[in-house]
Amino acid sequence: MVRRNPERRAALLDAAIEVLSREGARGLTFRAVDQQAGVPAGTASNYFANRDEMLTQAGDRVYERLEPDEALVAAGREGPRDRARVTELLHALVDRVADFPTGFLALLELRLEATRRPELREVLTRRIRTDLDLNVSQHLESGLPGDATTVVLLYLALNWLIVERLTLPDLFTQEQRQELVTVLVDRLLAGQPDGVPADGER
Incomplete structure (x- = not known):
């Protein structure tokens, strides 16, 4: 199942980080993350239940990379x-x-x-x-x-x-x-x- 692909999830969170840094929190949408990651529309929504979950996991991901x-x-x-x-x-x-x-x-x-x-x-x-x-x-x-x-x-x-x-x-x-x-x-x-x-x- 695609939701269980940790590499894809990490790539989406990395894309979310890029969107946040460029567009700010208001610009962080599933569509923007899909475009940044270069994946089909709807991919991010398969991994994150909502925008709040994506924000929260992006916070964890920044510290993983640091x-x-x-x-x-x-x-x-x-x-x-x-x-x-x-x-x-x-x-x-x-x-x-x-x-x-x-x-x-x-x-x-x-x-x-x-x-x-x-x-x-x-x-x-x-x-x-x-x-x-x-x-x-x-x-x-x-x-x-x-x-x-x-x-x-x-x-x-x-x-x-x-x-x-x-x-x-x-x-x-x-x-x-x-x-x-x-x-x-x-x-x-x-x-x-x-x-x-x-x-x-x-």
Whole structure:
């Protein structure tokens, strides 16, 4: 049965993300998703009971695509455990998220819709809480300097920096954005000791 094809469902949700980023939540219709995905009319309606369900699942899908793979996570555990390494990892994080601009812009649209749709708000709250908790635990386990509050503050600041980069790209130059990340880390971690040495550096 076509409804059970996970690859087709993922492709439709990816199309929904593209529509959301380009047309906004009001432009997200079954027809628009079918056209974006290049599938026959009526395909999306075979996979999603209604528009609310498609919005909710699109919220989950954005976070699936933003999750780093195991190789990237493993690479983050390598190297020294100092402020310079934190800065390097955060620059890479900002670039990785910004490299999926339609996903981040779709997520902004979904957040606005979540103020009017309790089920969508519940999904986004759960996904973002899980993502934030994972970032905190990975940071603490890594031995990098900074505590849980530091991670939350970096999350809040970097999210808005990415918003500015994607919605008002001429507000700051690339050099200014990089400098802001560096200064942010320096000020948040000022006075905090570096973490444990990396393996082989003891």
